[in-house]
Amino acid sequence: MLESFVLREEDAVRVNHEELREVTTALFQKVGVPSDDAALAADVLLMADIRGVDSHGVSNMLRNYLTGYQTGRIKPLPEWRVVRDRPSTANIDADEGLGIIIAPKAMEMAIEKAKKTGMGVVTMGRCGHVGMAAYHAMMALPHDMVGVCMSAAPPQVLPTFGAEPRLGTNPIAVAVPALDEAPFVLDIATSVVAVNKFRIAKRLGAILPPGMVADMEGTPIMEAGPVPDEFLSLPAGSLRELGSHKGYGLACVVEILSTVIGGFGFAARNTRESPGGFAHYVAAYDIDAFSDVGEFKQTMDDFLRTLKSTKPAPGHDRVLVPGQLEAENTVERTTTGIPLHKEVVEWFRSTCAELDVPCSL
Amino acid sequence: MLESFVLREEDAVRVNHEELREVTTALFQKVGVPSDDAALAADVLLMADIRGVDSHGVSNMLRNYLTGYQTGRIKPLPEWRVVRDRPSTANIDADEGLGIIIAPKAMEMAIEKAKKTGMGVVTMGRCGHVGMAAYHAMMALPHDMVGVCMSAAPPQVLPTFGAEPRLGTNPIAVAVPALDEAPFVLDIATSVVAVNKFRIAKRLGAILPPGMVADMEGTPIMEAGPVPDEFLSLPAGSLRELGSHKGYGLACVVEILSTVIGGFGFAARNTRESPGGFAHYVAAYDIDAFSDVGEFKQTMDDFLRTLKSTKPAPGHDRVLVPGQLEAENTVERTTTGIPLHKEVVEWFRSTCAELDVPCSL
Numbered sequence: 001m002l003e004s005f006v007l008r009e010e011d012a013v014r015v016n017h018e019e020l021r022e023v024t025t026a027l028f029q030k031v032g033v034p035s036d037d038a039a040l041a042a043d044v045l046l047m048a049d050i051r052g053v054d055s056h057g058v059s060n061m062l063r064n065y066l067t068g069y070q071t072g073r074i075k076p077l078p079e080w081r082v083v084r085d086r087p088s089t090a091n092i093d094a095d096e097g098l099g100i101i102i103a104p105k106a107m108e109m110a111i112e113k114a115k116k117t118g119m120g121v122v123t124m125g126r127c128g129h130v131g132m133a134a135y136h137a138m139m140a141l142p143h144d145m146v147g148v149c150m151s152a153a154p155p156q157v158l159p160t161f162g163a164e165p166r167l168g169t170n171p172i173a174v175a176v177p178a179l180d181e182a183p184f185v186l187d188i189a190t191s192v193v194a195v196n197k198f199r200i201a202k203r204l205g206a207i208l209p210p211g212m213v214a215d216m217e218g219t220p221i222m223e224a225g226p227v228p229d230e231f232l233s234l235p236a237g238s239l240r241e242l243g244s245h246k247g248y249g250l251a252c253v254v255e256i257l258s259t260v261i262g263g264f265g266f267a268a269r270n271t272r273e274s275p276g277g278f279a280h281y282v283a284a285y286d287i288d289a290f291s292d293v294g295e296f297k298q299t300m301d302d303f304l305r306t307l308k309s310t311k312p313a314p315g316h317d318r319v320l321v322p323g324q325l326e327a328e329n330t331v332e333r334t335t336t337g338i339p340l341h342k343e344v345v346e347w348f349r350s351t352c353a354e355l356d357v358p359c360s361l
Numbered sequence: 362m363l364e365s366f367v368l369r370e371e372d373a374v375r376v377n378h379e380e381l382r383e384v385t386t387a388l389f390q391k392v393g394v395p396s397d398d399a400a401l402a403a404d405v406l407l408m409a410d411i412r413g414v415d416s417h418g419v420s421n422m423l424r425n426y427l428t429g430y431q432t433g434r435i436k437p438l439p440e441w442r443v444v445r446d447r448p449s450t451a452n453i454d455a456d457e458g459l460g461i462i463i464a465p466k467a468m469e470m471a472i473e474k475a476k477k478t479g480m481g482v483v484t485m486g487r488c489g490h491v492g493m494a495a496y497h498a499m500m501a502l503p504h505d506m507v508g509v510c511m512s513a514a515p516p517q518v519l520p521t522f523g524a525e526p527r528l529g530t531n532p533i534a535v536a537v538p539a540l541d542e543a544p545f546v547l548d549i550a551t552s553v554v555a556v557n558k559f560r561i562a563k564r565l566g567a568i569l570p571p572g573m574v575a576d577m578e579g580t581p582i583m584e585a586g587p588v589p590d591e592f593l594s595l596p597a598g599s600l601r602e603l604g605s606h607k608g609y610g611l612a613c614v615v616e617i618l619s620t621v622i623g624g625f626g627f628a629a630r631n632t633r634e635s636p637g638g639f640a641h642y643v644a645a646y647d648i649d650a651f652s653d654v655g656e657f658k659q660t661m662d663d664f665l666r667t668l669k670s671t672k673p674a675p676g677h678d679r680v681l682v683p684g685q686l687e688a689e690n691t692v693e694r695t696t697t698g699i700p701l702h703k704e705v706v707e708w709f710r711s712t713c714a715e716l717d718v719p720c721s722l
Contacts, residue, residue: 088479118448159671184617188604242603255664260661269667295624296624319522319523
């Protein structure tokens with residue numbers, strides 16, 4: 001599917017990731033974000049670009065974040081605080097700080113809790129966008145832990161049989177360390193496709209396969225075609241017959257464990273009262289609390305290799321494991337640069353000029 | 362989808378659930394299960410029948426469990442033990458005890474840990490089948506907790522693009538208390554459909570919609586038709602374009618957090634060495650560790666009502682929430698009885714006669 005969204009070579013400019021990081025950090029600082037937080041925010045965006053998750057990298061997200069700071073929707077100096085705290089859990093009121101900055105701090109807390117009790121879970125609400133959820137889950141990896149991140153977003157997705165959006169794309173990310181294999185990193189929207197990706201698809205003129213979106217009455221569109229001007233987003237599974245109640249149900253779980261559990265209402269209601277507003281969940285499992293870490297990593301290698309060596313079905317050349325393409329992209333993009341649409345590079349140049357930020361791109 | 366699998370009235374015999382419980386308990390005792398554990402096992406099966414989850418009730422599962430005890434595959438008196446224990450986590454070697462008996466004990470431990478630390482997670486391996494995963498998750502409800510149960514089964518399901526089964530149907534269940542609304546209870550296989558349900562569908566001569574199964578080469582069958590004699594099971598999403606990598610990835614997560622993390626290998630390898638063998642994960646989140654329980658339940662009611670009052674898409678009369686149909690079934694079946702296929706009632710009678718167990722059915 002994503003293949004059809006790939007940036008055409010003639011539209012692409014390859015940009016060095018360190019230069020891109022520098023400019024991105026400077027832009028965050030310019031809108032009032034302290035230097036440590038600005039570097040962190042840039043790191044989250046850049047990791048998405050480096051891993052090939054363009055939907056959550058600078059092209060799609062940075063403008064939105066900067067506008068948020070400029071209009072006051074996101075606070076550069078939020079007074080975030082822990083509202084409840086137990087040995088293995090905490091809940092944070094993020095005071096409208098940006099999720100890509102707050103979630104890593106929450107994940108650090110979860111990791112500390114996991115060291116002490118075996119498991120740590122931290123929720124946060126009244127928060128901005130979380131970026132690529134896998135970033136936060138992957139923070140667990142160097143600690144020999146399994147990391148989880150879920151994020152509840154404003155309503156864009158239909159419930160099964162429904163004609164009105166009630167849930168966000170509500171992604172689930174899980175990161176698991178291996179030994180010599182790349183880590184297992186799953187990062188999936190609970191909708192058919194993250195809505196972000198439709199923006200890219202539309203920009204690139206991609207043709208969508210059947211079952212990707214519904215019409216404005218809620219009926220799934222079962223013919224292939226370009227991204228419609230107006231559409232509604234379906235839960236993963238597309239149709240009830242094929243399991244759309246699974247995507248719908250998991251989106252509810254993300255909403256409950258991120259937003260409702262923290263006392264932050266729920267997205268469909270919050271949006272009526274005040275637009276925007278995300279809530280997130282991060283967790284860390286200390287592998288040593290369950291079994292031997294060395295054996296675990298060896299078993300993960302065996303497990304991943306068993307999956308990768310599965311005989312492919314006709315028409316396919318290999319079976320992938322979650323995180324494999326992203327690991328391949330990381331090698332490629334840190335060497336040859338991040339491919340940005342030339343319009344995105346133009347945007348960087350003009351925004352830097354406007355905000356009086358030096359731009360090496 | 363499930364509608365097409367419903368038992369035809371002319372084949373059904375309505376059986377009182379308490380009589381069915383009594384006979385089921387007696388049969389477990391007859392194969393050596395202690396009386397408390399026999400009553401627990403019967404309770405797990407009966408809750409599936411009462412909630413209308415026939416795939417995991419007595420019809421489909423009891424014969425399998427009894428045979429397991431009779432052949433020595435399942436131990437009636439397992440010496441299960443906690444191999445690692447931390448304040449919020451534990452890992453159990455179940456010594457081939459039946460999952461429907463071990464998992465509730467593990468969930469009790471998780472609940473105790475959640476009371477103390479906010480969160481409890483218990484994994485178990487070298488274990489028998491878990492039954493309806495929702496049973497264990499729902500144990501959290503009276504404690505004002507969110508319950509989770511996941512179960513990793515022997516390989517039956519293809520990875521995306523693969524031609525060989527590598528993962529189980531690996532269900533995920535989540536139960537969340539509400540105030541006046543029925544609790545939110547999600548219980549979904551990470552495959553398109555639990556393989557159990559195909560057995561029922563075949564018995565009932567149901568027609569499967571496109572995308573439900575793959576042929577023996579791994580290619581999804583995209584025409585409607587009866588359950589084939591031979592087929593391979595697809596991950597939820599059916600096709601890569603529609604998100605089958607999500608079902609596949611979540612099945613991996615269930616495998617990792619149930620089997621691999623506990624040091625019990627992984628299903629695809631275990632099966633080659635020794636057939637059978639499940640691993641499970643249960644978790645409890647103490648809602649009070651995150652926010653006010655009373656407000657939480659009120660918000661859950663509001664959330665569920667908002668979902669249920671969503672305008673339906675053309676051709677549908679209502680939007681359901683997870684657990685709603687099962688709550689409706691519970692009211693109906695505890696009043697009018699459990700509908701069993703007449704062949705199942707015959708099986709009970711002959712099995713009871715064989716094992717010298719009184720049978721009131």
